[in-house]
Amino acid sequence: MATRCRIAPSPTGPLHIGTARTALFNFLFARHVGGTFVLRIEDTDVARSTLGNERDILEGLHWLGITWDEGPEVAGQPARGPYGPYRQMQRLDLYRTASDRLLSEDKAYPCYCTPDELAADRAAQEATHQPPRYVGRCAHLTAEQRRAREAEGRRPAVRFRVGEGVVAFDDLIRGHVEIDTTALGGDLVIVRSNGTPLYHFTVCVDDAAMAISHVIRGEDHLSNTPRHILLFRALGADVPTFAHLPLILNADRSKMSKRKSQTAIDDYRAEGFIKEAIVNYLALLGWSPGTEEEIFSLEQLGERFELERVHSGGAVFDRERLEWLNGQWIRRLPDEDLVERVLPYLVTRLEERRAEGATVHMPSGDDIVPLLPLVRERLPLLGSIADLVDFLFVDELAVEPALLVPKRWDVATTAAALGDARQVIADVGSISFEADELEAGLRALVDARGWKAGDLFMAIRVAITGRTATPPLFDTLVALGLERALARLDAAREALEDLT
């Protein structure tokens, strides 16, 4: 039997961290065993599903490099795979056929209960501390009773007979699990009274129809599994193998949610997390290689990943660790690649500056390449580029005068020192404007005056960048250029006059 697994996202929200992780594990599993990875859209919740969400999910997965072997048509690309269509709303006739069959075999029955009746049942059960459960009012109606209800104009839902007994299965991650059907809440609705099918039913019909051999999903579905097994059996289908992944948790250890955590992949992407880091981090959330390695590309993960090495406890999402991995991966990117990824963030910052009225020089990739050695080790996020180099591309530099004065110096000393430094820099610049030359000249000045190098360098740093934390000073001077460096030093001295 061919190994086939799937991710079945519901377009009721943008791509969620948890969905991405489940997709990743399915993808890696398929890669590792040479199986087929299927993507199916579960859009039967028409009220909440949107096309925008669907696009966000598909694009997000694609961006991460999680590609599927079979799936629906997207953006001009035709659907792929022999089991289509891969959108549930296009498979309604299949569910209809399946439910008709269950109905005719009396494995399911029409239920005429009204929402009010069901709510009353539940309230009564709650009052007596009973678990919620369908009371079975319509389970054994005679043909005549059904006709009577139809005559009243009631539209029936379809309920699946759960039956009695214990359902057992062997979960690849959790081992042997047994659940008594009495704990299942009674017969479940598989088709709404408006004719649209429900999740528990559609997953089983589709997994069966698409010959899914391995269902790898979140632990939140563990309790639903017996219901699914019963449905597979009723449908006359093979029961797939299950593997329930540990949940990703909020800091308080509850299931990760939008309320308590940042859950949209796209938000992380916008901040400047790169796909390599996200994939790497997500894989390590629940899976471990069993060695002390931790930097893995998507391809390497595919080689190493095994469900047997997924452990069963939930995992708190740790943004600090993600950031660390992000820095690791950013350091590993080739120059051209890094430039391309970082440029949009710089441009966005500069556009903001321009909107504020600043004169801005929009950089091209070629302008960024020489800066790479200065910033590469300083980028926890792609977006961090802006704070590091924006002052190179903006004419107006807002310098806080007080910042110019090092702790050990007073205003007069600082002003004089900046004047001396200006002279040295101008002299060096007239010959060759290079980092080594600048450093030698300025250190000589420091020695001649008996200063601490750090004091002079900090004063210059603030004068030319407006900041106290920057890439290395001499490289920054070179990147700025002689003329602008001198101009900023002059402006700084003028600013100091206001302090006296």
Add this chain to the structure above:
RNA sequence: GCCCCCAUCGUCUAGAGGCCUAGGACGCCACCCUUUCAAGGUGGAGAUCAGGGGUUCGAAUCCCCUUGGGGGCACCA
């Protein structure tokens, strides 16, 4: 309430009876490097393996109970 799952440093985890006076990583602290910030290097604090019973010559590892946490119990997915 009922059912199911889970339980090793703050966090992610290694550990599948003796190799564990529990290893790694993130974060944290210190030192080194150093013009700032990073990065890197070295060292450190940090887990009586939730608690209690067993089984065994021997248990973080197996069993049971307790506790704690989580998930599920919709005409949501």
